[in-house]
Amino acid sequence: MKQLIRPILLAVSISLLTGCSMAQSADQEHKKADIRTSKSQISSKLITNTEEWSNIYYSTKAKGMLPKPELPSIDFTQKNLLFVTMGEQPSTGYAIEYKDGSVVVEDETLKITVDLTTPPTGSVQATLMTEPVLFLEISKSGYKHIEIYDSDAHLLDSIKTLF
């Protein structure tokens, strides 16, 4: 089986993905959805060009770093990047990892499995807002859909490609 996927930059980005809600006046609305990890908070995106890669890289893994690091080079003529995020979490102790060897292609669908880690029950964690993310290099062809599963085979997210 040709190599369809290569995990790169397995990363939990300690920063916030853009698109989260604006800060609200404390005197107004304080009801916000529980941001504890839930399967429904997993979201993903297929990155196909350098511009998209730069936007996501500097808004997640490299967000807020000084001095600003250089953008790692990706040859998008040969590969795409699959970006998966757990969303904003209230502390350290969260992680998303690619499960080695879990990638398969079935019915033109690229299926991968990720392991989600949450803080051990009763543990003490740093009260730091985090956003676990995962970047995977994947081949540019051979599939028309992408599905992401957890280790219990629950579908977390899916992407319909333009290929």
Place this chain on the structure above:
Amino acid sequence: MRSNRWIAATVFALVWFSGCGTVEDKTGGKVSGKLIIDNSTIMDSDTKDQNSRAHSNDVTNDAQRISNPATVTGFMGPINGINDISDVYRVTLLKSQTISLTTADVANDDFDLYLYGMDRKKVADSIGTGRIDALSVPADGEYYIKVYGYSIAKYGGNGGLYTLNIGTKGATSSPADHLHLSSFYDFVDNDLLIKPYKTMSRAALASQLSTDLNSTNLQIESLDNSPAVSRLTLKPSTTSRSSSDLDVSIPDTIRAIKALRRAQSVEYAEPNYIRTAFKTPNDTYYPYQWHLPLIALPEAWDITTGSSSVIVAVIDTGVVLNHPDLKGNLIGGYDFISDRTNAADGGGIDANPNDPGDGGGAKPSSFHGTHVSGTIAASSNNSAGVTGVSWGSKIMPLRVLGVRGSTDYDLVQSILFAAKLPNSSNRVPPKRADIINMSLGGPGTSVTIQNAITKARAEGVIIVVAAGNDNKNANNYSPAGADGVVCVSAVGQDALKAPYSNYGTVVDVAAPGGDTSVDRNGDGYADGVLSTISNDSGEMGYKFYQGTSMAAPHMAGVLALMKSIYPALSPLDVDLILEGNHPKTSKSIAIDKGSNGKDIYYGNGLINALKAVRVAQDLKNSPTSTTPKLSALPTQITFAPDSITQSLTLYNSGSGSLNIQNINTTQSWLSVQKDRANNYTVTVNRSNLSAGTYEADIVISSNGGTVTVGVIMQVSSQTTGVQSGDSGTVYVILLDSNFKTITSTTTTKQKGYTYSLNVNSGSYYLVAGTDIDNDGYISNEGENLGGYPTISSVSKIEVDGSRSGVNFRVGAQPSLKDSKHIQSSTQVTFPKEIKR
């Protein structure tokens, strides 16, 4: 000669009077009583009221001696054809007392306030053009206060009224900032910043300004007429020292500003003030640290940047010990992660608190402890990196958070170590930490952690914790919900609650935690908290993080600044200060946010470093002994010729319990009796004493030391005696149900402010007031007023025969209004007649 005098009253309640006074004669005839004049009520000794004896107080030799506190009502203007432009008072003042001058008719009058030492040198002035002038007394001592009628001297006019408050609340003690002027401020000589009402050519503006400045004999050197603000430069003139015995000369700049404001030809005119920058660190990334100015740190750094003797223990992931922006500020430390896998550094607990990273290979390491430590005490002003809150202080890194976080057991051991208490390492630091920062936690409560916190607190350690990031009630989190900690919630760059921040009744204070979903300050970076960091490749750098983890170290750093000034600052001190219950200060160290007072989102408010270090200074300058200390207020008592009693307060300015053991007087004409609690009445008996000035001491002994209060008493009608409780001539007026004057009389201090009015049986209103501008009206702004039973609720009295003992208070009006007469929704106007 009869003259009509009109009064206006505030609110009249139609409540039937009952039960007061004594009915003596049922066949009718008289209402009598006494006006109650506070000892602090004083009248200018030279007013326009022809029924009040006038004694000049224009110069220091005739200075009117007054009590402290005092509310003086005065008049400036023509009296019998001669302009009274100066009223001089002599008084003993205390350091930091506020003296305020309220000008009644600010539209027409400009009165200025000056303060001089006994050497007649000016020590302060407030010479603005607003309603209120105010200044602060620089030191304990005796002073001359001069009220100067600037507008009367310059432009003449009919004169006007003023109220001078010393140690008493005036209408307001805050002058309108934009109208406030003082010759003691730094500004560019002969430079004015002005804004015309409308756009006009430079030539037209110059012409107008020249006309407006005509009365000052000042000329324009140059005029820079830009759209936003125009800059007027005056030609230097020879400013002659005023010939008055108390110098009232003012800089040409201020003379010009007064003239332009009076002419109302410009929207504003103000000095070109010279501003000095607060201490601004030269660290490379300081401009991105919005969170430091948000809590007034530059201003605080002018006072202190932290002491190296103050230690903050950071209980966290450890610290990257060789980070260039931290390594100079680290001391000792320990690694308390007992599980080898969790520790990920090859061992269990050990003496190496270096942070190897908490990623465990599954995720990038956070280097959270390095970030938190940098916020507290990054090496600063070193032309590199970032700035820390208390950059002179030291960090004790204690590692408890590993790959999987921490356990309660490991956390407890680190707390005990920081407090120099026995712990699992069998070691203690050479010096315990002053402050512990714990930017960590989790749901649920822990008795084990609470016990450790309680023990550490008992050792004097101040413990700061993060509230948590679930936007939930922090009461159910540990250690956020523990007793004895300072729990910190987070705000963003807009100083509003961060969306993730926990809240609850356990939140004590708020601090910047950041919000990286926005870039409100437009600096190109999300609004996180910028601090020191590393990465799994060993590269050192800086990063914006958000969370209550970032908020707590701001508070810990501010406490380190406070400790640097006042090393004795205890956990209890911090609690009491935050609650506003500290015995030595009522000042807050936070800015109230959200609902008034403490609330669940901000606690007692957003921490403010400047307020905090000032409170620390206050505590440092307060008596620090644990023993009581006897103090007296006032420290000297003066009895004017007609004054018989004065109040004396004895209090404990130290701590502990004060017991008064003995009070003796050195002269038989002087006696002291206790009223209640700390208050005493001092009485003089002038019987058989010939005219003259007498001195004696009151000697008070206690377990808090001995204090002597000097007493000066005058037996005569000398006008140079200290005046108190003197409202001049007061007009007492009886009105029928239709508010028509039935009868009136006058009374003075010499009469003991007693009055008696002959009247038939019936229902009446009874009012009284002064008329120091002699305009035929009592109760103008700046004049004293009273009504029975109180001026705020004047009620009818039933006279069936005679009534005596009808006493009521007369004093300065509770507030000054804009109109010449007191206006209210129930205003009524009363005619009144005075018989001579």
